[in-house]
Amino acid sequence: MIAEIKNELEKIKAECINQIAQTDSSTALYNIKVQFLGKSGKLTAQLKNLRNFSDDDKKIIGQVVNQVKADLENEFSKKEKALYSIELEKKLQNEKIDITINRPGFIMGKPHPLDVLLKRINSFFVANGFIIQETREIETSFYNFDALNTPADHPAREAQDTFFLEGGAGNILLRSQTSTGQIRYMQENKPPIKLISPGRVYRADEVDATHTPCFHQLEGLVVAKGINMGHLKGTILEFMKFLFDEKTKIRFRPSFFPFTEPSVEVDASCFSCKDGNIDPACKICKGTGFLEIMGAGMVNRQVLKNVEIDPDEYSGFAFGMGLDRVMAILHGINDARVSFEGDIRFLKQF
Ligand SMILES: [Zn+2]
DSSP: OHHHHHHHHHHHHHHHHHHHHHOOSHHHHHHHHHHHHSTTSHHHHHHHGGGGSOHHHHHHHHHHHHHHHHHHHHHHHHHHHHHHHHHHHHHHHHTOOOTTOOOTTOOOOOOOHHHHHHHHHHHHHHHTTOEEOOOOSEEEHHHHTGGGTOOTTOGGGSTTTSOBOTTSTTOEEEOSSTHHHHHHHHHHOOSOEEEEEEEEEEOOOOOSSSOOSEEEEEEEEEEETTOOHHHHHHHHHHHHHHHSOTTOOEEEEEEEETTEEEEEEEEEEOSSSGGGOOOTTOTTTTTSSEEEEEEEEEEOHHHHHHTTOOTTTOEEEEEEEEHHHHHHHHHTOOOTTHHHHOOHHHHTTO
16 A cells, blocks of 8 residues: 555656646746645645554655655745746846937937027136026016116117017016116125126017027126226126137227216127238128127116115126127127027037
């Protein structure tokens, strides 16, 4: 009887090992394990038969069953490990995503040359202790004109020059200069003040190659005790050297603006006409040797009074230039519309 049972157990063992060898999935392997070693499994069934044997025989058969069980568990364990690595490898292959792939025809975006220029300019002024002041584009007549000493009969206040908003009773408009933000800043902060205000401004111009109803300005303002034209000149000369090159010279020409007194137009020497040798055929300066860059001046006493800063105690200088124009000069662009049209053919060149 014992020999028969031993024989039976060996058969079960061989059958199980055979099935383990043939299986290729962990689910199937688990089912085989249940089939042989589970509560109602084939090996367990053999243990149940033991009740018919004497105690000595039970001991012998029990040892054999336990040995077979241990051998089979060892086989299952080896196969489980093998299947796990195969299945993991398969899963990794299936779920692999190559995030580095460059899809054909993919177009990378890049900053607009105007933004690049503005960032560069900002870095100059921030390094020199200026803050960057950005404010609203919709303003009232007070901030756009009155506070800036622009009288009621000034041509800029005519409807054909400025965009007045409907329903604003001639008082609400799209700002025509970024000085509006400087007025707001001076109302809220006492000197010393050092700021630049870059931003988009609007004037009622027809659109052509040299005129656009929307352009970008950069204005600067310094107000403190004892500020004079020497400070204005020094600041602008350093700025022009930064913008063009170290050899750049500047010249002031007398001018008029309502918000500065005295006022000047600032020209910078042409960076293309090297070492002062003016090229009569130079396309950048048109043979003049100088580029008109900005307007500037000492802040008008009345403007300081308008924001309740005592002009006997404080003085200041201000300057303003068109960013679009500077970008055009630097890159040899001859159409002002590129600044805001977002034409991809233009942008691709940078
Ligand atoms: Zn030139």
